[in-house]
Amino acid sequence: MQETSNRVFENFENSFLEFKEAPDFTKRDKAAKLASQIDILSLTRDGLSYLYEKSGELDQAGIFFGTAWNEPDKLVPALVKGTLKAGHPSSSFELLSELRLLAYANGDQQSEVINAKEAQNFLEEVVVHNLEFALKEPAEETRTVMSERELKKAFNLFGFIISEIDLGGVYDKLAEEIRLICEQRPIVTRKARELIRLVDARFDTSGDREVDKSVRLYINAVYKPSQNSILHQTLEDYQDFLDNANLRTLSHEADSFGYYMHQTGLVSQYHPLLLKKLVKEHPELVPNCLDLNDRGKAEWEKFHELVSTLIIEIVSPDNCQCIYGLARMLGKNLFSRRPVRVGLENLRKIKLNPQVEKRIIKSLIHPDMDVTAQQYLLGGVIKMLGQPLGVGQGNNPTCQSARGLSMWSQHAPAKLIDMIITVATQNNLIMRFENHDLVSNQLGKGLVEKLDYNLDPVSVLLVPHLDKIYNEMMKRSAGRAEDPHKWVNPAMYGQWIQLSFASCYDYLTNSILDFEGFIRIFYAAFHPDFNGDREMSYPNPVGIFITSSKGDMVGFHAISLLRIAKDQNGKARAYFLNPNNEGRQDWGQGIKPAVFGFGEKHGESSLPIAQFAARIYAFHYSHLDVAHKVNQVPDSELKEVDNLAKSSWGKSYTWNNQQKIW
Amino acid sequence: MAKCFALMGWSLPVIESMEKLGKPYVVVSFPDFEPYAKENNIPFVSYQLNEWSDTSNSLDLFEKLQPYGVDVAVPLFEETVEWAGALNSIYRGDPRVLNRAFLFRNKAMMKRKALIGGLRVGLFEEVYNKEGVKAFMKRLNEANLQLDGEEDSWVHIKPFASAGTVGHRLLKSMKDIDEKCEDSDFPCLAESHLPGREFSCEAFINKGKVRFLNITEYVHLGYSNFIPEGHYLNSKRELIYKHVQKLVDIFGIEYGMVHPEWFLTENDELNFGETACRIPGGHILELASKSWGFDALAAFVLCHDPNITEEELDEIFPSKDYFPDNYNGNVMIYPQKRTFSKLEIPEELNNEPYFVDHTLVPPLSTQKISDNREGFGNHFGTINFKGEDPDRMTELLLHYEEVDFYV
Structure with missing residues (x-):
């Protein structure tokens, strides 16, 4: 490796020399070659530092001459992301441009056209627009468009910028980001914790503004959930403190921990120590420590033996986040279901398959040495059962599997545990499709090329199998001149899925067929004003068009429609689960799903129903129930949807307005 | 030394070499290039080279080039070979120079000439x-x-x-x-069909003598080549040199560069394929420059000069006993799929010690490749390699030809 990189530097120097010696009219050609070396250098930290050192010289030598980056004072921060997404060579020039601005901002190098302050402001804006890169959590659209290598370059660049720049100007924005992420109560809290760590390390948060208070709430939740945790910072010290604390002090601690956890959905590493102490010595304080509601308290009373056993067995500083899942599980009376209790008991007794064990360990960053993979898995199960809407697909194209996990954990928790047990012991899974058993181990590749392990243990365990089975079902239903999801969804997710299926895409003519009729059915089936004010009982697997912030068609995505209800303003909204870890996205035309502020439960995204309808292409329903309601949907409701659809993703298709017999 | 070279055709790399060389030149090409030339202070005569009429012919062009003092014309592209031939006939007062240009432009005539002269050709x-x-x-x-x-x-x-x-x-x-x-x-x-192993060479000629011979190893015609030649062809260098000189003698070529293709049989017999007298494709002169450590483009131009001195010639070419330590090769990348949306550089290339650089560009959103492909055109960029072992080089070039960079 060492030798290789030396050679890369050498090649770069040679090309740079050639570039400098070239007359103006061949500089672009030489720059193209130089860019290919910048591309390689940007894959390592060493390389980036080297480019940083060279950036001023490259700029002065005219590397940007004749390109969009030539005038650094006229660059637009909002355009950076688009250029990075465009791939090499654009992304390589873009990256170099940021590096030179960083050098100017830090005063390491001087420019005649842009001063340090201006460069600093520019980069702050860029960071805010590109948090997905800074936090290594790319959005769905980004992941579709960028190759793995290009993502790595972008991650490296922003990692470098964040470590080298004064972030003062982006504080408010980061604080908002933390709040909105935590509002969604994700199971995997790595991104939230990373942001909180960043803000805590880099900013003065002691002020009196609302934003300071909000940030402090999250920082406290993770690092100092009580006065005593501040006084006893290491876990050893804190344990010592607990060993000597009296009941009154413990009660205070329990209240404080419970409060922060409930407010933020985040659990501190001190929490396991306190909880275990209380379980063993003061069980009456456990409800406070978990901030349980009345149902949760009753549940604790009734099942404290099993719950205590689980706490003692699985809760640990690195596995702390499952405490929040446990509190939510208790609050939902899940322990009152016998199959769930049996499942959890069974799960405690199994022997993990070694492959599965490896996968789980691979998903952990700093595993506690004395906690086994099995204990992490149990913790994962508790998290998933407690937070069904916190499931995310990670950096994987497995939205279908993620929404399945979420649905089972809400409506078939014991069935989910059973599947987990099968895979955990056998590393294999069987599902039936149209009278054929599909055995995941005997199937070819699914959609995942290489699993991104930034996932919860249950996903790490199940997703590879679900993905293969799902893909096999799709293959077997291909070529039927209709969307394969029609058959796959009910088979994959279970009897909760209604059997009628509407899709606006017509396979035979490759066009959008009778979109109005399609939306009419959607409204008749789900809009409370037109369906007899009925609520949805189960989630509905819906296919949506993903569009860019300009409204252009990007690809397809699977989500779960959870409910349609009126918000505080009396407007009908669609509430849905977007399994891609980030419910807030910009889908263009002003369509930006909210995660908060319109009566969303934690983890739900929401949109006004027309905006939501303008992005769907397929859903399930019951045609028996809808048949006589379809004609009652007024045209005016449909017009808005039609306009939004036609002027966005609709531009990528031909439209056929013929009426279809649904 | 020539007073001024007329470069027939637009080529930025050649212009760059001439600038570095500091010799007087003027570019003759289509009017489209004029604004760019003006902007970059490139001496330029605009001419409709694809037209032959009362107002567009060599005598007229000769007049237009007079003010620059042009006395040598250099063909850069296949399509300008006759123009250069016609001009040089005038400069050298020898009408046969033009006829010889025709020889390069008619493959049947070329074969006949070779056959008469005693080179092995096919039927x-x-x-x-x-x-x-x-x-x-x-x-x-x-x-x-x-x-x-x-x-x-x-x-x-x-x-x-x-x-x-x-x-x-x-x-x-x-x-x-x-x-x-x-x-x-x-x-x-x-x-x-001619049997044998195909390769090309670039023979720089002045006063009817081969002054410098580069042999290019074709790893896969149209995809990849490297310079200098590998061990096997190198062991036949003497034989190849003799045949090239013979070709030069038969054709009566006095000045410039020829780029003949040959087929070497197992019995050490050379079959003549064809030859050209312009700049070869596949970035061959670029690779030759890097390996041999000289400016092959400048040398290409200077060879056309009848008045160049022996000293000047010696100065531009690598010394006679020099053989490169490093092999420079390239592979042209074509998408393997019909539809693709991303450029993906494989991880292995980063760690490849022979890798130098590439000129690959991403596709335009989702791009489809049409079926018509002319010659070996339409490649998406080139990857350059450099290293000490010609066998490893061969291996690498063949390997990367198969790698799918466009997905």
């Missing part, structure tokens, strides 16, 4: 339609004593005057003739 013939090709293949089958049921003899057809592999078709059977030939292919040259 060849001018054909005017599909029937002509079939008759040619039939005669070839007879000569090869074909029995019933045996495969047909392979026939190549090529346009008389196109660069490199443009319009070149290999016909392996009578059926192929019906399927692959189009009426627009005719008239053209049909020739028998």
